[in-house]
Amino acid sequence: MNAAKLCSDLIQIRSDNPPGDTSEIAEYILSVMEGLGIPGTITSGPDGHDNVISKDQAGRLLLTGHIDVVPALNEGWKYPPYSGKIDDTCVHGRGATDMKGGCAAVLSAVARAKDAGDDLPVSLAFVCDEEGGGRYGTRYLLEKNLIHPCDVLIAEPTPAYAPAVGQKGVCRFDVEFVGTPGHSSLYPILGESAVIQAMDFLYWMGELHKRVYPQTEEMEKLIEHSTKIAGEGTTTDFGPVFRQIMYNPGIISGGERVNIVAQKCTLMMDMRLPWGCDCDEILDEICSHIPKSAVLTPRTKANASLTASDSFLVQKTCEAISEVYGITSRPMVQWAASDARALRLAGFRALEYGPGDLSTMHGLNEKVSIDQLNKCEEIYYRLIQNYTNTKQEIS
Structure with missing residues (x-):
């Protein structure tokens, strides 16, 4: 599966929030999952506020991302914001960084793991309404007990070398x-x-x-x-x-x-x-x-939250980043908030790591580099392997 092509496809499906209608993109992602042999289901909310999750939520690792984006006007963009233009280096368009690129990399990594014949140790959740506060997205899934506490990687855009383990x-x-x-x-x-x-x-x-x-x-x-x-x-x-x-x-x-x-x-x-x-x-x-x-x-x-740096999730994510980039990765904390806050409060060990050009997030000419998409796919794949290979209790 080509992460850049998938990212482009997702960008071309409008999912602006407001109004927050994610029904079309949820159906598309469900079709991708089922094409990989991963049964899924869509939770339908008011006015098209739809989430798509894997039916099997018993994985030791939950991979998640939001599929709604902030709106964009046509004026001022090099390429139309919903074109999903792919050039030699980047995928362009609203949501390329925040965060359809991360969702594409997750699905590509899962496809690799399936092709390798691995028993997937992961569950999936692609949620609506993160840009609107999460009432119909992650918070809804938690309230309805549709996802269960475990390690969770949120494919939010972060610096390439540093996963985020806490938010103010x-x-x-x-x-x-x-x-x-x-x-x-x-x-x-x-x-x-x-x-x-x-x-x-x-x-x-x-x-x-x-x-x-x-x-x-x-x-x-x-x-x-x-x-x-x-x-x-x-x-x-x-x-x-x-x-x-x-x-x-x-x-x-x-x-x-x-x-x-x-x-x-x-x-x-x-x-x-x-x-x-x-x-x-x-x-x-x-x-x-x-x-x-x-x-x-x-x-x-909500008080500031933190996932311990010595946890299995953080250690293995940093190891994968270090191996792929040839550097020493260390975690960081963030000054803003995300779905990680609600997940930690519900008992999940949450970490954010994903591709994107942070300088263009929510702005004009949003884009994500193809190289970073591919590297994130590789990092996610290695993380999946770590959870596949360990049978011990994860802490």
Whole structure:
């Protein structure tokens, strides 16, 4: 099976999220799986939010990836975003990196293992809605007990030499600030502005961001390595990204008229939490720094997660990368979130490793190199062999 051709085929099947309709691409992947002799099934969600999984979910290793992509406009692309153009070096199009390339490499590696006559120690899951938060994708499969805790490799794009074994936590919430309206000509002598309350809160958030969370010895090693990788080719110090709370007031809406002291102001916040920072504790602290009249509504809560670097999954993945690339591979941690968060919370040992040009992810002219697709296929194949050859309990 040709990974580049398969990647191109997947790109040409639209699966933008929104709206999140993955029914056509799920049917295509199911046909590929069944052509390999792997029985599968599709779980159908609302408005075409479909997942495809292997019927046998007893594998010691789960290989998974998401099949939805962020939308793309035609303007500004060298090749049309859904063309799946293959040239001498790359496959081009929306999802080439995030992450139809990874899904193609997984299927190609599984095809090799089947051709070798191996008894597959793996299960498969290709999910929808990762770009929309996973409600109908991985989270649905977990809620319905359709996948079961084991080692899991998510074929998300990563640096070529470093699998990702951890992600920062995420905390999203809304705050509605309530002021006392009045005539603008009398403010600030009379009236209390909800907009100013929000500004004061954001100043405090800037102070909270300065707090550095101490790490264990293992985490310090991972963070130092991850900081170097994140900063390659730049002069930016990425250390604070891993050790501190990052925050983004993504949407602020407030005020009624320019000549009225604002009675209402709503702020939507996205925070990324380092290891050692507890989401519930930080929300309690935040509540103590907003006015009593303000209402905070949590939207998403999850602490930072980690898969141990000395686990079988991480060790064998790093060994395969090292052998294929002729370097020494070491794991890293990430500053963003993915389905790995939900899987670890459910008892899976999760790792991310996959092909892609990270500089084009979610952007114009997204692409993946054919060489990297082939190398990832080889790495996945070697990992499958490791799980085939071991009968001992994996830890």
